[in-house]
Amino acid sequence: MENTLTHEASAFINFRDYKFQDSRAHASRWVDIKHLRLSPESFGDRELLAALIGHEQFRDDYAGGGVQPEGPRHGPYWLRLVTPDVYEDISREKSAEILRDWIDPLREVPAELEADLQREVFNRLTAADHIYYLSGLGDEAIHDWGRVHEYFHELVLIDRSAGRITLLVAADD
Template structure:
């Protein structure tokens, strides 16, 4: 079956590329933003989540392997374990809180990083309706080396006004 989402582009923000006040601050954190164009026909949220899960851009282990069209891993999870039901709706306020707490957990991020995060992450959160958050899937869903991320936050942002669905992953490794 042909996937109805079209990959538009990616943005990768690596915290190591920014200078922190405290050189001891863990900088093995990053945000990966994948944008896909919504299909012309109107689909419900569950259908859009299923299309996203079925898209090759979803097959990314986020551990250096990149997107593998036939990949069997998604972040710390087996792809087969991720279903539309695994995503819970989340409001803007809670989404923003989760990401800001994660980003600033050791110290406030540098100004230039904060600017990039605002543009690529927080502005997208603000314009999305709805926002979905990937729930913890349990130990049986974690793939053979899925414990490499100390934190893994995944959001799906649906912006019908702009015709985009965004897969936003923020993690530590």
Template structure:
């Protein structure tokens, strides 16, 4: 079967633009892909996502490595479609809100940016998945650098868009 995912763009929300304290080392990274074959299942889309070059990102400043072996804190080979669990809209929103506001209320401008960039993805998705915690055994050689690492995948079938969202800290 022909590939179903085509990389579109990326949005990066750096909390340092809005916060000026020790808790400003957080960020949200969103990568969007077009889904060209709407008849493929979610497992197939997750498999393609994991195999996509844009997925080979350690999210620690190195960026995407075409032949990379890491994804976030994990060895790429440890990530599989089975590692993703389906979540509902309320659970996805709660996880993101709890993470973002864990150190107190957010500035109005940051809340507005998250409301504009993140919440439409959650609300518009027909399917939502969260990457399970794969444990320390799946960490790559320096995989513990993130204090928090949350990953969600949103599939919006009517819009033919898959979004990969990572919310983490340095």
């Protein structure tokens, strides 16, 4: 399974970069998107999730430190407690609902932000063959300072036709 995934590109949508009518509306929200190219060999989804968890791009605390190849954290969780089994297979509709519910309190989303979210997030949900959602792992999985995010939504999108797996994190701080 080594070299199954190769980091291809990343995107970051920071809601602070958009002009809201209410300047407090952005609530420090952002979406981090990492695209990884799949190797030509065919693996099952659980093996791809395991490869993603083992990839250095997964070692990101999403709290300003960036990717730390030897880091022990993933988002608010201890990395050692994140396994393929904690991901729930969800529908496109459910994944879009999770993200829309997270965005919805912002009320009027600027057109530029909506366009960027459509292109970078929602179009990718539509194209994915399978979508996995990192379910709450419980208090014991949260690392020593892991409660910096009020919300932390993680989706893994597998798009075999594009030969890509996308790690999508929507959170705030």
